Amino acid sequence: HRHLLGIEGLSPLDIQALLDLADEQVEVSRQIEKSKSTLRGRTQINLFFEASTRTQSSFEIAGKRLGADVMNMQVASSSVKKGETLIDTAVTLNAMRPDIIVVRHHAAGAVHLLAQKVDCAVVNAGDGAHEHPTQALLDALTIRRNKGRIEGLTVAICGDILHSRVARSNMILLAAMGARVRLVAPSTLLPPGIARLGFETFTSMEKGLKDADIVMMLRLQRERMNGSFVPSVKEYFRFYGLDQEKLAFAKPDALVMHPGPMNRGVEISSDVADGAQSLIREQVEMGVAVRMAVLEALASHLPNR
Numbered sequence: 185h186r187h188l189l190g191i192e193g194l195s196p197l198d199i200q201a202l203l204d205l206a207d208e209q210v211e212v213s214r215q216i217e218k219s220k221s222t223l224r225g226r227t228q229i230n231l232f233f234e235a236s237t238r239t240q241s242s243f244e245i246a247g248k249r250l251g252a253d254v255m256n257m258q259v260a261s262s263s264v265k266k267g268e269t270l271i272d273t274a275v276t277l278n279a280m281r282p283d284i285i286v287v288r289h290h291a292a293g294a295v296h297l298l299a300q301k302v303d304c305a306v307v308n309a310g311d312g313a314h315e316h317p318t319q320a321l322l323d324a325l326t327i328r329r330n331k332g333r334i335e336g337l338t339v340a341i342c343g344d345i346l347h348s349r350v351a352r353s354n355m356i357l358l359a360a361m362g363a364r365v366r367l368v369a370p371s372t373l374l375p376p377g378i379a380r381l382g383f384e385t386f387t388s389m390e391k392g393l394k395d396a397d398i399v400m401m402l403r404l405q406r407e408r409m410n411g412s413f414v415p416s417v418k419e420y421f422r423f424y425g426l427d428q429e430k431l432a433f434a435k436p437d438a439l440v441m442h443p444g445p446m447n448r449g450v451e452i453s454s455d456v457a458d459g460a461q462s463l464i465r466e467q468v469e470m471g472v473a474v475r476m477a478v479l480e481a482l483a484s485h486l487p488n489r
């Protein structure tokens with residue numbers, strides 16, 4: 185593959201190969217002395233039109249661990265503010281001959297469009313409510329390292345599924361790798377017709393979490409709810425917030441995940457987020473290894489400069 189635009193389009197073998205490569209990168213990602221030279225002389229531009237803490241910083245660390253020159257484009261102080269479009273911005277940057285552009289944009293499909301306009305590799309770091317492929321890969325790596333497998337596990341994805349690119353990429357990946365995926369949310373936050381695609385849906389946390397191996401919580405994405413139903417925080421936490429009482433519905437050895445950023449007291453309580461069953465910090469660590477694996481996998485397809 186020349187780009188990584190989504191989990192859609194990757195085969196189970198592609199996913200497994202990326203996870204195996206990421207597993208090998210975990211040690212490298214932990215120690216600067218072990219840094220590699222796979223991307224030495226290559227230029228990586230991180231172009232984030234939406235806010236990010238985890239994804240942008242881990243792509244920067246990953247690129248540097250592989251020896252790339254990494255440039256973080258400051259969109260807030262760029263000519264985007266003067267009305268320059270995504271495509272004109274990308275074509276302008278492309279003229280500086282980068283090898284890889286990592287893009288986050290608020291419009292679903294923006295990254296696919298951009299990939300047609302540039303001659304370097306493009307990595308999707310989140311496009312609207314569409315896909316966030318490296319998040320799904322790091323979640324899968326975290327699950328596999330803790331449970332030893334993905335196939336046959338019951339994974340409950342809970343919360344604002346309708347607006348979540350993380351949910352979408354995870355649903356595609358987990359289903360492809362043989363997990364049983366459940367979606368747990370108020371009916372207003374479930375994508376219409378989703379049950380027809382083979383995903384079990386639940387509006388009750390008690391029923392949805394029963395016998396779950398993994399409980400994956402999602403933030404309410406208010407910024408994408410323009411005008412539609414926005415639940416009250418108090419009501420939402422009461423029915424859908426993961427606290428110890430609701431976590432007890434899952435298997436006793438169930439593990440809790442959250443892609444971040446978390447809203448404590450809204451979709452998850454602090455004691456669960458920081459508790460013994462939480463993998464949230466490990467997910468962040470695996471983010472660097474997965475992004476190294478993705479960049480390394482793309483390295484052999486980069487244009488000759």
Ligand code: CP
Binds near residue numbers: 237238240310443445
């Ligand atoms: N999970 C995730 O994408 O986090 P950021 O928005 O902080 O990058």
